[in-house]
Amino acid sequence: xxxxLISLAQNLFPxxxxxxxxxxxxxxxxxxxxxxxLGFLFAMLCVAGCFLTLEAEFLGIAQLLVYxxxxxxxxxxxxxLVELTKYKEKDIFQKQxxxxxxxxxxxxxxxxxxxxxxxxxxxxxxxxxxxxxxxNGAVLGNAQAVSRGLFADFLLPFEILSIILLVALVGAVVxxxxxxx
Amino acid sequence: xxxxxxxxPVLILIALASVVAVAILALSGWLLPKxxxxxxxxxxxxxxxxxxxxxxxxxxxxxxxKFYLVAMLFILFDVEAAFLLPWAVTYKAHAWxxxxxxxxxxxxxxxxxxxxxxxxxxxxx
Amino acid sequence: METLASLLHTSPATxxxxxxxxxxxxxxxxxxxxxxxxxxxxxxxxQDRIGPNRAALFGKIRILGLVQALADGVKFFFKEDLVPxxxxxxLFWLAPLLAFVPAMLGFAVIPMGRSFLSGGTEYHxxxxxxxxxxxxxxxxxxxxxxxxxxxxxxxxxxxxxAILGGMRAxxxxxxYEVGLSLAVIAIFMVTGGYxxxxxVKAQQGTFLGVLPNWYVFRQPFGFLVxxxxxxxxxxxxxxxxxxxxxxxxxxxxxxxGSMKFALIGLAEYGHILGASALITTMYLGGWGIPxxxxxxxxxxxxxxxxxxxxxxxxxxxxxxxxxxxxxxxxDQLMNLGWKKLLPISMANLLYFAYRMRG
Numbered sequence: 001x002x003x004x005l006i007s008l009a010q011n012l013f014p015x016x017x018x019x020x021x022x023x024x025x026x027x028x029x030x031x032x033x034x035x036x037x038l039g040f041l042f043a044m045l046c047v048a049g050c051f052l053t054l055e056a057e058f059l060g061i062a063q064l065l066v067y068x069x070x071x072x073x074x075x076x077x078x079x080x081l082v083e084l085t086k087y088k089e090k091d092i093f094q095k096q097x098x099x100x101x102x103x104x105x106x107x108x109x110x111x112x113x114x115x116x117x118x119x120x121x122x123x124x125x126x127x128x129x130x131x132x133x134x135x136n137g138a139v140l141g142n143a144q145a146v147s148r149g150l151f152a153d154f155l156l157p158f159e160i161l162s163i164i165l166l167v168a169l170v171g172a173v174v175x176x177x178x179x180x181x
Numbered sequence: 182x183x184x185x186x187x188x189x190p191v192l193i194l195i196a197l198a199s200v201v202a203v204a205i206l207a208l209s210g211w212l213l214p215k216x217x218x219x220x221x222x223x224x225x226x227x228x229x230x231x232x233x234x235x236x237x238x239x240x241x242x243x244x245x246x247k248f249y250l251v252a253m254l255f256i257l258f259d260v261e262a263a264f265l266l267p268w269a270v271t272y273k274a275h276a277w278x279x280x281x282x283x284x285x286x287x288x289x290x291x292x293x294x295x296x297x298x299x300x301x302x303x304x305x306x
Numbered sequence: 307m308e309t310l311a312s313l314l315h316t317s318p319a320t321x322x323x324x325x326x327x328x329x330x331x332x333x334x335x336x337x338x339x340x341x342x343x344x345x346x347x348x349x350x351x352x353q354d355r356i357g358p359n360r361a362a363l364f365g366k367i368r369i370l371g372l373v374q375a376l377a378d379g380v381k382f383f384f385k386e387d388l389v390p391x392x393x394x395x396x397l398f399w400l401a402p403l404l405a406f407v408p409a410m411l412g413f414a415v416i417p418m419g420r421s422f423l424s425g426g427t428e429y430h431x432x433x434x435x436x437x438x439x440x441x442x443x444x445x446x447x448x449x450x451x452x453x454x455x456x457x458x459x460x461x462x463x464x465x466x467x468a469i470l471g472g473m474r475a476x477x478x479x480x481x482y483e484v485g486l487s488l489a490v491i492a493i494f495m496v497t498g499g500y501x502x503x504x505x506v507k508a509q510q511g512t513f514l515g516v517l518p519n520w521y522v523f524r525q526p527f528g529f530l531v532x533x534x535x536x537x538x539x540x541x542x543x544x545x546x547x548x549x550x551x552x553x554x555x556x557x558x559x560x561x562x563g564s565m566k567f568a569l570i571g572l573a574e575y576g577h578i579l580g581a582s583a584l585i586t587t588m589y590l591g592g593w594g595i596p597x598x599x600x601x602x603x604x605x606x607x608x609x610x611x612x613x614x615x616x617x618x619x620x621x622x623x624x625x626x627x628x629x630x631x632x633x634x635x636x637d638q639l640m641n642l643g644w645k646k647l648l649p650i651s652m653a654n655l656l657y658f659a660y661r662m663r664g
Binding site for chain 2: 005008009012052057058062065066069070071073074077078080081082143144146147148150151155158159161162163165166168169170172173176177
């Protein structure tokens with residue numbers, strides 16, 4: 001029993017990874033929009049689990065808070081808000097097969113290019129570490145490291161980000177408020 | 182307990198809760214119905230609408246866009262909170278980050294005031 | 307601890323983990339049914355009625371009608387378990403599960419008592435040891451998951467009342483989460499971390515000489531926001547727009563019956579317990595005894611009982627408020643959330659940040 005637990009704990013990353021892929025597959029394959037959103041939710045939860053197993057606890061929790069707790073709720077709202085009984089969902093959501101295939105191929109190229117060292121080159125763990133000095137400084141907690149990144153190293157992008165959020169907010173208000181006067 | 186996965190107890194708790202819930206659902210929805218009353222009737226199977234026959238077929242119609250707006254505003258402030266979290270834990274040691282945080286928050290505050298002024302926070306209308 | 311571990315043929319760490327998992331689960335499953343009884347008796351007291359007091363075990367053991375909870379459980383199992391034909395079958399089955407599981411995680415990271423040494427190792431009375439990097443963010447994230455049970459139940463029922471109730475409830479939970487997270491950030495900021503053990507430690511001793519050093523006194527406005535938001539998150543009156551009998555009858559669970567309904571009901575009480583545990587840990591000093599600065603000599607069981615007392619007292623406050631205050635109107639609810647609580651929690655955060663600046 002205990003050995004089982006330990007081996008389970010050591011193999012959580014592949015388990016979560018496979019489950020995430022399964023959730024994503026459900027999202028793509030299902031005909032019901034709400035089922036798709038739930039598949040997406042499951043995939044997001046599993047990705048958060050992946051982050052947790054990689055000791056990126058803060059990122060995992062942020063994933064739960066923002067993606068699973070916020071963005072998927074918005075998706076679910078939108079799917080529920082639109083009246084779908086009048087139209088076949090196929091006509092609304094599945095028009096873009098060719099474009100989607102192209103986009104996937106392009107995405108694969110980009111990801112493959114980014115990871116080519118890790119995948120095909122000499123497999124060095126450092127290749128996947130963005131800032132080794134942060135991870136090596138064992139004293140820092142996760143959130144502390146993120147905080148240092150945000151407020152010391154990348155302060156300007158961080159402040160610009162607030163403007164992006166502002167634009168999104170204004171956009172949402174304009175879109176939702178001018179529809180019905 | 183295990184350095185490989187310090188959150189393992191939570192996973193076990195989730196698994197335990199799921200197993201219990203599935204067991205309860207299976208017992209009550211699949212096993213016991215062979216024993217307990219099972220008497221579906223046309224009127225009973227109608228969607229409930231205060232005891233009168235349903236007025237309109239189905240329920241998945243268009244609902245107000247206001248819900249969408251609320252969810253959108255929520256996400257923006259949720260992202261803001263997510264960025265403030267790492268700041269909060271280091272603030273004690275790095276007090277000079279106050280102004281950086283303030284300018285970040287002030288930008289969003291502008292948006293908040295804009296949404297308020299536009300009436301996006303009012304539920305009526 | 308070692309004897310227990312050797313009895314189970316496991317290492318002490320694993321045995322302790324099993325104990326903690328069972329405790330976190332058992333506490334909620336054990337307190338929730340009596341809480342339903344307390345709710346009915348409490349409402350009866352407030353409304354000058356008697357309430358359920360007749361149920362008895364073997365016709366004898368009555369305990370003020372507490373056995374009613376047991377009878378309700380049995381009754382739920384033997385009710386007709388109806389899946390309406392207009393519903394989406396799979397999601398209709400899934401929704402109680404989605405509602406139930408997050409509600410059972412309420413005690414997951416909450417320290418329920420003093421950490422203690424046994425056989426040279428330190429044992430913590432919380433499911434996750436300190437320094438796990440998730441801390442109090444975990445209950446917040448889990449609280450956000452509660453929306454799905456409601457939304458999925460509402461949508462799969464394919465009933466107008468259900469969908470209206472579900473939309474309103476989830477929009478409300480989502481709105482109040484904003485003010486909630488800003489109030490919580492102010493606590494993290496003052497504590498300098500979000501580990502619940504640190505937060506409890508930071509609240510020991512006295513404040514201004516006469517008060518316990520609890521955050522409820524140090525950040526009263528933050529507490530106000532957090533407290534109100536917890537009512538909204540748990541979908542309790544005065545914010546129970548998920549149900550709203552006079553408008554949408556029973557809201558998102560209108561088509562549910564039998565044990566499926568019972569699971570959703572258990573989830574509601576689980577959320578009340580989780581919310582009480584959160585308030586206790588964040589603002590009422592957790593397992594700490596008021597005014598006591600050093601808990602080193604106090605038995606572990608006492609700290610656990612202190613924690614339990616605070617949690618149950620807060621649960622009773624939830625019940626008390628439910629039967630005292632009338633329901634809000636929906637636009638009032640949105641006004642309160644966005645135009646009052648959110649600015650208050652922002653001001654609270656900025657005020658304490660300003661006071662701490664270098």
